[in-house]
Amino acid sequence: MTPNWIAVDWGTTRLRAWAMQGAQMLQARASDQGMGRLAPEGFEPALLALIADWLPASGTIPVLACGMVGARGGWVEAAYRSVPCPPLDPRQAIRPPVTDPRLDLRILPGLSQADPPDVMRGEETQIAGFLAGNPGFRGVLCLPGTHSKWARIADGAVARFATFMTGELFALLARQSVLRLTLAEATPDAQALTQAGAQALADPASVPAGLFALRAGALLRGLAPEQAAGRLSGLLIGAELAAARPFWTGAEVVLIGAPDLTTHYETLLLAQGVRVRRQDGAALVLAGLTAAHRLLHEDP
Amino acid sequence: MTPNWIAVDWGTTRLRAWAMQGAQMLQARASDQGMGRLAPEGFEPALLALIADWLPASGTIPVLACGMVGARGGWVEAAYRSVPCPPLDPRQAIRPPVTDPRLDLRILPGLSQADPPDVMRGEETQIAGFLAGNPGFRGVLCLPGTHSKWARIADGAVARFATFMTGELFALLARQSVLRLTLAEATPDAQALTQAGAQALADPASVPAGLFALRAGALLRGLAPEQAAGRLSGLLIGAELAAARPFWTGAEVVLIGAPDLTTHYETLLLAQGVRVRRQDGAALVLAGLTAAHRLLHEDP
Numbered sequence: 001m002t003p004n005w006i007a008v009d010w011g012t013t014r015l016r017a018w019a020m021q022g023a024q025m026l027q028a029r030a031s032d033q034g035m036g037r038l039a040p041e042g043f044e045p046a047l048l049a050l051i052a053d054w055l056p057a058s059g060t061i062p063v064l065a066c067g068m069v070g071a072r073g074g075w076v077e078a079a080y081r082s083v084p085c086p087p088l089d090p091r092q093a094i095r096p097p098v099t100d101p102r103l104d105l106r107i108l109p110g111l112s113q114a115d116p117p118d119v120m121r122g123e124e125t126q127i128a129g130f131l132a133g134n135p136g137f138r139g140v141l142c143l144p145g146t147h148s149k150w151a152r153i154a155d156g157a158v159a160r161f162a163t164f165m166t167g168e169l170f171a172l173l174a175r176q177s178v179l180r181l182t183l184a185e186a187t188p189d190a191q192a193l194t195q196a197g198a199q200a201l202a203d204p205a206s207v208p209a210g211l212f213a214l215r216a217g218a219l220l221r222g223l224a225p226e227q228a229a230g231r232l233s234g235l236l237i238g239a240e241l242a243a244a245r246p247f248w249t250g251a252e253v254v255l256i257g258a259p260d261l262t263t264h265y266e267t268l269l270l271a272q273g274v275r276v277r278r279q280d281g282a283a284l285v286l287a288g289l290t291a292a293h294r295l296l297h298e299d300p
Numbered sequence: 301m302t303p304n305w306i307a308v309d310w311g312t313t314r315l316r317a318w319a320m321q322g323a324q325m326l327q328a329r330a331s332d333q334g335m336g337r338l339a340p341e342g343f344e345p346a347l348l349a350l351i352a353d354w355l356p357a358s359g360t361i362p363v364l365a366c367g368m369v370g371a372r373g374g375w376v377e378a379a380y381r382s383v384p385c386p387p388l389d390p391r392q393a394i395r396p397p398v399t400d401p402r403l404d405l406r407i408l409p410g411l412s413q414a415d416p417p418d419v420m421r422g423e424e425t426q427i428a429g430f431l432a433g434n435p436g437f438r439g440v441l442c443l444p445g446t447h448s449k450w451a452r453i454a455d456g457a458v459a460r461f462a463t464f465m466t467g468e469l470f471a472l473l474a475r476q477s478v479l480r481l482t483l484a485e486a487t488p489d490a491q492a493l494t495q496a497g498a499q500a501l502a503d504p505a506s507v508p509a510g511l512f513a514l515r516a517g518a519l520l521r522g523l524a525p526e527q528a529a530g531r532l533s534g535l536l537i538g539a540e541l542a543a544a545r546p547f548w549t550g551a552e553v554v555l556i557g558a559p560d561l562t563t564h565y566e567t568l569l570l571a572q573g574v575r576v577r578r579q580d581g582a583a584l585v586l587a588g589l590t591a592a593h594r595l596l597h598e599d600p
Contacts, residue, residue, distance in 0.1 A: 072519070080520075116509070117516035117523075147478070147512060163512040165477065172472040177465060178447070204505035208543040209416070212447060212463040216417035219372070220380075223417075243508040 001026055003054050005062040005297070007289040008047070010069035011122060012036040015046060016285075019054045023290050027054075035068040035075075043075035044098055060104040064090070064293050066285065067122035070107040080112035080119060084159045087111070087128040090292040108292060111158060118163050122285070123149045126256060129287030130279065131156060139252035143281065144261050146171075148240055150247045162247065164240040170233055173211065182218040183229045190264070192230030193237070197268045200238025207239045233264070241268055248274050256281040301326055303354050305362040305597070307589040308347070310369035311422060312336040315346060316585075319354045323590050327354075335368040335375075343375040344398055360404040362597065364390070364589050367422035370407040380412035380419060384459045387411070387428040390592040408592060411458060418463050422585070423449045426556060429587030430579065431456060439552035443581065444561050446471075448540055450547045462547065464540040470533055473511065482518040483529045490564070492530030493537070497568045500538025507539045533564070541568055548574050556581040 003019035003026055010016075013034035019027040033046035047063075055061060070078030076096040081089060093106035110121030123143050131137060131153070143149045146167035152159045174183045200207050214231055217223035241248070252275045255262035262278045269276045303319035303326055310316075313334035319327040333346035347363075355361060370378030376396040381389060393406035410421030423443050431437060431453070443449045446467035452459045474483045500507050514531055517523035541548070552575045555562035562578045569576045 112516070112520055114520065116513050117520045118513065119516045119519055162509055163516070164508050165473075165511050166508070168477050169473075169511075172476060173465075173469075176472060176476065177468050205539075205542045205545070208464050208466070208539045209462055211465050211469075213416050213418065216412070216419045216463070219419055220412055220414065220417045239505075239508050242505045245505070 002056070003027075003061065005064065005293055006051055006054055007286055007293070008063060008065035008069075009122065009125070009285045009289070010035055010065050010067045010074075012068045015050060017047075017051050017054075018286055018289075019051070020290070020293070023294075025286065035071065035073075038075075040075060043069065043096075044100065044103075047103075048100060055100070055102045058102075060102050062293065062297065063103055063105045064093070064108065064289050064296070065105065066108040066125040066289060066292075070094070070109060071121055075107065078107045078109040081109050083111055083113050083161065084157050085111070086157050087124040087131065088288060088292045088295070090296045093292075093296075106296070108289075111161070113161060116162070118161055120149055120161065120163065123151075124158070125288035125292070126281055126284040127151060127153070127158060127288070128291050129284035129289075130254070130256060132287050132291040137254075139254065140247050141254050141256055142244070142247075142265060143256045144237075144265055145257060150244050152247060152251070160247075162244060164243065166236050166240045170236050173232060173236075174229060178215055179211065179228070179232065182215050182223070182225060183232065184225050186225030186229040188233040189224075189226040189230035192227045193234040193264055194267045194271075196231040196234030197238035197241070197264065198234075198271060200235045201242050201268060201272070204239055204242035207235050210235045237264060238268065241265070241272075248272075252276075254279055256284060258282075302356070303327075303361065305364065305593055306351055306354055307586055307593070308363060308365035308367075308369075309422065309425070309585045309589070310335055310365050310367040310374075312368045315350060317347075317351050317354075318586055318589075319351070320590070320593070323594075325586065335371065335373075338375075340375060343369065343396075344400065344403075347403075348400060355400070355402045358402075360402050362593065363403055363405045364393070364408065364593050364596070365405065366408040366425040366585065366589060366592075370394070370409060371421055375407065378407045378409040380410050383411055383413050383461065384457050385411070386457050387424040387431065388588060388592045388595070390596045393592075393596075406596070411461070413461060416462070418461055420449055420461065420463065423451075424458070425588035425592070426581055426584040427451055427453070427458060427588070428591050429584035429589075430554070430556060432587050432591040437554075439554065440547050441554050441556055442544070442547070442565060443556045444537075444565055445557060450544045452547060452551070462544060464543065466536050466540045470536050473532060473536075474529060478515055479511070479528070479532065482515050482523070482525060483532065484525050486525030486529040488533040489524075489526040489530035492527045493534040493564055494567045494571075496531040496534025497538035497541070497564065498534075498571060500535045501542050501568060501572070504539055504542035507535050510535045537564060538568065541565070541572075548572075552576075554579055556584060558582075 007018040148164040151161040214228040307318040448464040451461040514528040
């Protein structure tokens with residue numbers, strides 16, 4: 001079977017592509033040619049290097065891309081769409097000039113929020129993928145990660161969202177601050193994580209006092225690296241949850257992401273009496289791109 | 301005049317030495333041979349490279365050192381002294397073996413606190429320097445910096461202290477996180493700093509929500525690098541002050557450090573009704589080492 005369109009998720013560090021026949025995925029590929037390492041003229045060659053043999057001998061094939069590829073400093077800038085709005089509107093995708101005439105390329109825009117200022121690129125497509133499978137969902141989505149996103153959803157639209165640098169903060173503190181001497185590359189202990197997370201949620205003002213205490217705890221009491229890593233992760237996740245309280249108070253929360261990460265958020269939110277479910281995020285980008293493709297080419 | 305002792309402040313990144321005649325400073329020198337770049341066998345050569353011509357032709361000269369030189373991984377480990385205790389007790393200094401027979405070297409220990417766990421190395425000497433000039437002081441000292449220290453002082457002793465990684469967090473976020481794209485190497489705007497600091501103090505739980513907002517503010521509203529840097533610094537200092545509230549509530553606070561840094565802490569604390577004064581920290585290490593030398597050699 002030959003593809004009749006190509007889906008692309010182009011983030012800062014990774015380029016992923018899927019050969020598609022309607023809603024059916026024929027083949028998946030990935031490369032390390034993320035947006036972060038490419039100059040504008042490098043995008044088309046990086047894409048062709050990954051998908052050249054999926055292109056038709058003649059004619060064109062639709063290629064639909066989301067993510068940082070549309071950021072300022074990416075291939076071309078796809079201006080943000082402002083919330084409240086549905087997560088995707090493929091008619092507002094932009095079509096950068098391409099050299100290979102077979103590429104009918106569209107880049108989906110991200111979302112912005114005026115006050116407080118916030119932006120997302122890529123997660124809106126995961127949100128659309130979730131909504132494609134859960135039409136009529138009303139509640140809050142949380143996508144933990146390097147930059148965690150919280151989004152309130154109603155009537156098929158993103159009403160409001162917020163970004164937290166939790167994963168990036170953890171990586172910087174664990175690998176580059178004085179805490180690296182204590183944490184090394186240890187896997188966070190789950191129990192230490194939820195304990196510290198509950199403490200941070202109960203008293204978020206105390207979080208800054210808990211950071212250097214991990215180093216001192218290692219020096220004075222032999223605090224194990226896994227315990228220290230668990231506590232650090234818990235303090236940062238707890239601080240995120242405390243700051244995101246307006247999102248989850250009284251709402252149903254769906255946690256979208258890798259199971260080993262969302263399970264910690266789930267434990268902490270359940271302890272607050274929040275209704276929570278978890279969903280693996282791996283398939284949602286493709287579901288969102290598929291929904292966008294259908295809007296463009298099947299429901300004109 | 302020839303020196304009769306040598307004072308040394310040996311931190312992670314810098315080595316500083318002073319040729320002394322009693323309390324009189326004859327000459328000051330510094331090098332970049334900090335503890336962080338030296339293996340144990342590298343300390344004596346690094347010290348000699350800086351002070352060789354201060355050593356007597358015959359006999360020995362007392363050399364008194366403080367700071368990270370006495371940490372695990374330094375020249376030799378000088379075990380912490382546990383608070384509550386006076387900031388310095390030079391009789392508990394340790395004397396590492398040296399090759400050059402003219403060096404009568406002592407390394408001063410740092411302080412530790414069991415619960416919550418905390419440690420300091422070097423700041424205790426600054427505190428001793430402050431107390432030498434302010435005997436009978438009762439109140440709180442705050443030494444802002446890479447790792448800010450807060451210490452409650454009574455009866456000539458450190459009763460309790462706490463460390464905050466505020467300066468290190470700022471450097472990591474400003475130079476290595478996604479915020480580097482916005483802040484570059486901009487000088488923090490003072491007004492933005494005190495505004496964000498007051499906000500963080502009033503609602504410390506909200507601080508995590510303010511970080512990525514700096515990037516989004518730059519993308520959506522053209523937030524200037526100086527404003528963003530000011531807000532970042534203010535959020536982190538405000539979060540430190542909120543966590544350190546048990547120290548400064550109802551106390552007189554003396555801020556010790558570089559004037560461009562302590563002025564921001566002063567502004568925020570004054571707004572909370574705290575009695576504050578500031579003191580430049582540059583001379584205090586030497587004052588502390590001088591007090592320790594006197595204890596060892598003049599008041600036996």
